[in-house]
Amino acid sequence: xxxxxxxxxxxxxxxxxxxxxxxxxxxxxxxxxxxxxxxxxxxxxxxxxxxxxxxxxxxxxxxxxxxxxxxxxxxxxxxxxxxxxxxxxxxxxxxxxxxxxxxxxxxxxxxxxxxxxxxxxxxxxxxxxxxxxxxxxxxxxxxxxxxxxxxxxxxxxxxxxxxxxxxxxxxxxxxxxxxxxxxxxxxxxxxxxxxxxxxxxxxxxxxxxxxxxxxxxxxxxxxxxxxxxxxxxxxxxxxxxxxxxxxxxxxxxxxxxxxxxxxxxxxxxxxxxxxxxxxxxxxxxxxxxxxxxxxxxxxxxxxxxxxxxxxxxxxxxxxxxxxxxxxxxxxxxx
Ligand SMILES: Cc1cc2nc3c(=O)[nH]c(=O)nc-3n(C[C@H](O)[C@H](O)[C@H](O)COP(=O)(O)O)c2cc1C
Numbered sequence: 001x002x003x004x005x006x007x008x009x010x011x012x013x014x015x016x017x018x019x020x021x022x023x024x025x026x027x028x029x030x031x032x033x034x035x036x037x038x039x040x041x042x043x044x045x046x047x048x049x050x051x052x053x054x055x056x057x058x059x060x061x062x063x064x065x066x067x068x069x070x071x072x073x074x075x076x077x078x079x080x081x082x083x084x085x086x087x088x089x090x091x092x093x094x095x096x097x098x099x100x101x102x103x104x105x106x107x108x109x110x111x112x113x114x115x116x117x118x119x120x121x122x123x124x125x126x127x128x129x130x131x132x133x134x135x136x137x138x139x140x141x142x143x144x145x146x147x148x149x150x151x152x153x154x155x156x157x158x159x160x161x162x163x164x165x166x167x168x169x170x171x172x173x174x175x176x177x178x179x180x181x182x183x184x185x186x187x188x189x190x191x192x193x194x195x196x197x198x199x200x201x202x203x204x205x206x207x208x209x210x211x212x213x214x215x216x217x218x219x220x221x222x223x224x225x226x227x228x229x230x231x232x233x234x235x236x237x238x239x240x241x242x243x244x245x246x247x248x249x250x251x252x253x254x255x256x257x258x259x260x261x262x263x264x265x266x267x268x269x270x271x272x273x274x275x276x277x278x279x280x281x282x283x284x285x286x287x288x289x290x291x292x293x294x295x296x297x298x299x300x301x302x303x304x305x306x307x308x309x310x311x312x313x314x315x316x317x318x319x320x321x322x323x324x325x326x327x328x329x330x331x332x333x334x
Contacts, residue, residue, distance in 0.1 A: 013087065016052055034082060043072070194265065202218065203227060216234065230315070260323050262274065292328065297328055297329070300326065
């Protein structure tokens with residue numbers, strides 16, 4: 001039997017994560033933000049090259065026979081633990097945060113700490129226009145008012161915590177994600193690349209906030225439009241949220257987690273399937289927004305959270321990753 005050492009799984013092939021650069025400054029190795037000092041320099045860039053196509057820890061060990069095996073094993077474990085060497089698809093933050101390396105940023109951090117400068121930045125962005133000749137401009141008229149679900153929509157960050165969401169309202173809200181079978185064909189109320197629908201939805205309901213629903217984590221099954229209890233004992237707390245979003249979570253009744261399942265669409269679309277799933281998620285939240293507005297439910301998208309703190313409750317496989325979270329609750333009574 002192959003051994004499973006704590007820190008890595010010897011059966012798995014590990015890949016160098018594209019999220020990490022590897023720089024050797026004066027024989028001083030730096031991988032991403034981590035400083036590995038002078039010791040590890042001897043196995044680089046070789047380790048970087050051999051893990052581009054994936055290598056098991058054993059293959060890595062065999063490659064560097066002149067290096068102290070104890071030290072090498074420790075280093076490999078550290079690289080796995082820091083997710084420099086990965087055996088799963090990357091999270092959105094791992095993929096996208098590196099883009100800022102190439103981006104020419106004319107703003108410093110102070111802009112986002114100083115309210116006046118932040119407002120100036122926001123105004124500039126909201127008033128941007130391409131540099132075009134205005135003589136070709138056609139002014140459009142909007143004669144018909146949009147229905148309130150579009151014109152009155154806004155983000156809610158506080159919710160009515162005195163009343164429970166009724167089962168009818170919960171059902172209306174979630175059913176926008178259901179499968180509809182008509183004339184032998186499966187369809188949904190929103191579009192998805194290739195009609196594959198690779199985004200799984202989990203719902204966390206707080207205790208006593210939804211009629212007839214015990215607190216816990218549920219998987220939403222679009223096949224029979226049901227909530228299947230995935231974990232009854234887990235308690236998600238505000239610790240899973242960034243400081244600015246903790247109040248939103250404290251007041252919400254439900255959290256919806258949109259999880260990309262690469263097994264569904266990567267076989268067909270390769271890496272671009274991930275990008276399409278991000279777009280699918282936007283369309284799903286758009287559909288959710290409409291039914292929420294029709295049912296007196298307020299919602300707030302949450303861009304980033306400390307998902308690693310609660311990931312264990314979801315029992316995801318290595319081809320699944322969180323794309324987006326939405327907090328929801330009854331709109332507050334005014
Ligand atoms: C992708 C995405 C991420 C967001 N993340 C957050 C968030 O983390 N916290 C928050 O309070 N609002 C968040 N929002 C809500 C926006 O701040 C909000 O839509 C924006 O300020 C415009 O306000 P409105 O929706 O009321 O028109 C997010 C919205 C989107 C689409």
